[in-house]
Amino acid sequence: MENPSLLSLIVALLGFLSPCLTRLTPRVSFPMSSPGRHLTRFSCRDVSNTTTLLLSEDGDMLYVGARDAVLALDVSHKDAIILRSKLDWSPSEKDLEQCSMKGKKMADCPNFIRVLQFLNTTHIYACGTFAFSPRCTYIHSETLTMSIKPDEGRGRCPYDPYQRNTAIIVDGELYTGTVADYRGNRPVISRHLSEARRVDLKLDDTLGWLEDPTFISSSFSPDEEKIYFFFSEVGREYDFIDKFIVSRVAQICMSDVGGQRTLQRRWTTFAKAQLLCQADNELPYNVIQDIDTLPPAEGAPADDTVFYGIFTSQWSVNSGRSAVCSFRLTDIKSVFSGNYKVLNRDTLQWSTRVQEKVANPGECGLHNASDNALRFVKENFLADDSVRPVGRSLSMVSTDHNYSHLTVQRVKGANSKHYTVLFLLTESGYIHKAVLLQSGAHIIEEIQVFEQPQPVKSLKLSIPKGMIYVGTSEGVVRVPTANCSFYWTCPQCVLARDPFCGWDPASKACVEASNTQTSLGQDTEKGNVEEACNSVSFTHRARFGPNKLPAGELVTVSLNEVVRLQCPAASQLSKQLWERPNSRLSSDLYLHLEDGSLSFVATPATLGHYLCLSTENGYQQTMAIYHVKQKSILMAQTPGYTWPQTHPIPTTKAGLHASVGTWPKRADTRQQETEPTQSSWDTQVTTRQRDRNVTFRTEESRQKEAEFRDGELLLLARGPCYLKELVVVSVLLVLCLSLLITMLLYVIRQRCRSRTAPQAGTPTRHSDRRTPVEQEALRGVLSKRNGQALHSGQASRLVCNGALTGSNGHLPNTPI
Template sequence: MPEDNIFRMEDSHFENGRGKSPYDPKLLTASLLVDGELYSGTAADFMGRDFAIFRTLGHHHPIRTEQHDSRWLNDPRFISAHLIPESDNPEDDKIYFFFRENAIDGEHTGKATHARIGQICKNDFGGHRSLVNKWTTFLKARLICSVPGPNGIDTHFDELQDVFLMNSKDPKNPIVYGVFTTSSNIFKGSAVCMYSMTDVRRVFLGPYAHRDGPNYQWVPFQGRVPYPRPGTCPSKTFGGFDSTKDLPDEVITFARSHPAMYNPVFPINNRPIMIKTDVDYQFTQIVVDRVDAEDGQYDVMFIGTDIGTVLKVVSIPKETWHELEEVLLEEMTVFREPTVISAMKISTKQQQLYIGSATGVSQLPLHRCDVYGKACAECCLARDPYCAWDGSSCSRYFPTAKRRTRRQDIRNGDPLTHCSDLQHHDNPSGHTLEEKIIYGVENSSTFLECSPKSQRAVVYWQFQKQNDDRKEEIKVGDHMIRTEQGLLLRSLHRRDSGVYFCHAVEHGFMQTLLKVTLEVIDTDHLEELLHKEEDGDASKIKDATNSMTPSQKIWYRDFMQLINHPNLNTMDEFCEQVWKRDRKQRRQRPANAQVNTNKWKHLQENKKGRNRRTHEFERAPRSV
């Protein structure tokens, strides 16, 4: 029946949303459904001021955090919630909330944000005479993600944005990955910190934060802690109490006034595993995949940003497994327009990454081995655990595949050791050299584009003069500027004609990526030819072009076709006409042609103005 596909809301199934979802959808909230009960961190009022951690649904009475007490929650923004077992006894299971909030008065001078991890016991049903229908096991601790600085002054990343739990063989001890940004007005930056649940539990077993002294400041509590220790779940593991309603009054009173821990949780190795500063974006989301490679297991992080890009990063141990090197594998643009990535999910079964934003949902494959080139060395230098050289291409790595031709080295990325027996000795990289011919007009500028596929390679340029076998290193200065995309020659001279070599150097391995032959056209010669073109003297034009090289003659003929053709308005149309004309000649030209379209249009508007036409052509950047 057609009616079967119609969605209807039944009045009898309406549920009060208070304590389950916020009135304002823009507020950051987190929720988790466990055994039919909903744990949610959200705002309970219309104004968005009464934030609390609730447990609703199920058969028990709703329960929440203490109301209007900044020691418990101080204008929080919830990130995520997770169930993590404490022991083999399910009665000890705890729900952990990750959030950020304003620092409690006295914790920090001025207004500051702190990242937090909060815990509650799954079998917490509130107190009997005090904290009725309130959590009795709620505790919170600060998450530190900072870079140690001089004089003991750290650079803190306090704005917690996202959390991902990487499960291990022991379900009680997942690795916690957190994405942080700065709340500083001085600089913008992002960081990823990694935490151990062992360190988290150690903090929750440490001293409670207590206000004392003449300035009513926060200090570690030095008095007697009541038994059972506040924050401990009632279970047979620790004995004595079957329910939180049976807890002594002194335990409830202490828990009510001491919800915060004094010691913070520091990340593994006491510093971030990845930092990004001085960039035009910040991290927003993270998911992690544990990948089996030839030389071990590696965690590959996919990090979303606020401009719609995703960074693919792998953690590689250095001398020991406690010291990690973060290698950026790819930086992928997901959405056409810059937009904040607000959600990410990973499917290891489908080998897909799903990305959500305000503009839509997209998916990316976890591995794109073909982007690393078509040579063994490039595949090996990529250090992508998903990919390996299979003897003919860079393809998906499978642990069960044959090992005879498979090449992969994630830890060291050494192509000389792993690829030399597969390639020709004169060209161990197996790389096909790209060659181009570029023309430029004297006193104009030109750009030699060259960027390696690897994010970590260093570009090295060499220059070889015409009719000279020697190569010399290019020294950048006012005349030549080196950028991430290539080499800019600001003002061409005749002496700039020659062959330019672009090399990529990584891990002591150098391969040539590009060979560019640059021919600089003499301005006086060009002006003379244009003058003769206007006079229509074919014999003079032929005599003047005899001194040109064959490639210069092709360039001049194409140039004249452009400025004399009334129907070609853009350089793209010009190139399309020229390339279709002669397939053999087209192979001698570069694959990409870049010019200033407005200047070319200006040339066509006035064919009789030789001086202005020549002047405009000299000023236009050339890469054809």
């Protein structure tokens, strides 16, 4: 692609064509130190940066490569991690001074252990950065002592503690992918500790073999006797303005000993191909973060080996997203056996090979080939085709979390079907446990393992012990892969859709599927409670039937008071619903809040019973029951009665607190598995957010409650008395109406009189006929009479202009 504008157009089009991604929400979340998820932690005051983990074959000993030390941890105990021995391996003061003189920070100059591999049954091979001067040594696995003096580790371990590397030992030989110089400009894939007549090999320095790679992981294929390396690098085959990162898989043959004349002490079987984590009509997730190998099932061919990797994207459209892709070994072999690109040394442009094929690049045994064949494989090492993911689709996409590490396990369910379970470490400090189903990925739970994001981390899975080990800056955290005891009812056990767990009807407990041979209730694929638990749920009529009003938590309120009823969530995937007996919750009276609670104003119409239901995957269960009563009525009718109190039963369930709500004892629509001899309402339900206590009631309290309910029903049948309130309101209404009518009549009368009164300064027709002498006399009489009337208090009416008026508007005793 030579036109940059064409690339921009394609990126924009693919961004618009990208389908809406389904948000993956963990069903249950366990915060730090939650009793619902038991974790074991190891930390020591002088131990930090546990960057490398190595687990013994039996899973009882964990070797840890930390800063300036190698540890041997006994992990065979269930509730503790014990430090058996410690090997201090730190640079001298002189080494630290030289590191500082090179311009490096003192915090980066200690010895960070980056290679830790079993050499044989008695020794471990370890390498560290050692103040930017790598060193390697042999360590006795029993005593944790050095067998020989450390030697130079250039090409085996990185100089910089923050540079990623990979290392694997097969048959006593070390295969590494790292950088071989101080500045980090010479990446190499090499073999060390070669035995017999074999020699150490590395890549040729020819331009194009590796382009600024970031090594991720390596894997051994015993069937082919090949080592596969996974890394990301700059894709020079794409002619873009910006550097385009691509993910790669490379291979070398263990039998390779280099060429006789051409490619002496160089790999003759090196080949690489692109890993394309991309769905149809979407931009690729092109930057690989981590990868893990899932061996084939027992009895399956080696070609069924699957590699699961975490990929991110450099495109802004997919920014903040992580994708999981899987690649089959058979597809990788098919790509390496196909055509290869050729690099033009003059123009540094890649093109599809068109000349005659002289040799098969990547084929084992080329060390005995001719110089012409070796020159051909030297120029043709990039496969023309890309390795596509299984099913040409993404295994999982997360829009909310950036995943950094993963490990994968195949689990056999109760139905004898195998499921793939991923354990993904997020940058925010959580482990996500996800199962891959035909309908898509399902995140069973998330566990917080550390509070703050860590600069360096490592992840190790112990399948025999059922444990995951996480290396952090403070120490090591052990997480059990299964947490079946947390699900204490059959519906919860089935809805978790965890292939590790199933419901045992005999013991009435959620147990690990691998630890029992009995038939377990489990439906990992669909989570169907009806079929897995073999019971029928109660209908809505059974919840609120005649004489079956449920007992619940009493809530006393005053009229016109705002009431808020809480409803704990069964999981983060459930939805809360509210019901009332023979009544519909109108949106005009009730407000459903985002946290599932119900809010309303207390009125005679809103008093009564409320039931909170949790719906998940088509199954409903009761989470809380409330009985809302008015305080005055309760005190007047039952002066000496108190509502029955709950009695918590001590429980040993470890998983009683999760961030989705500490679950109260539910009046589940399935009571057969918990209390088969009781009705659905014989278990009192509370909504204590900080406890999940099982409650019970004595026979005496049941009788008192029955008497109270009968009296309450009789009171509700008679209806409340509002006679006094009615009389008061009627009297007030009559007074208001009388006052209103009086004021209205007064206003009307005033308006009528104002229309008949003469206006000030306006002469009448009679005054116009008077002579000036009469008018002067009239003004004198008027002034005299007016003063006498006002002085004696005999004025009958007073108008706004101060004129005294009679019945016809004329002065009295004045001739017309």
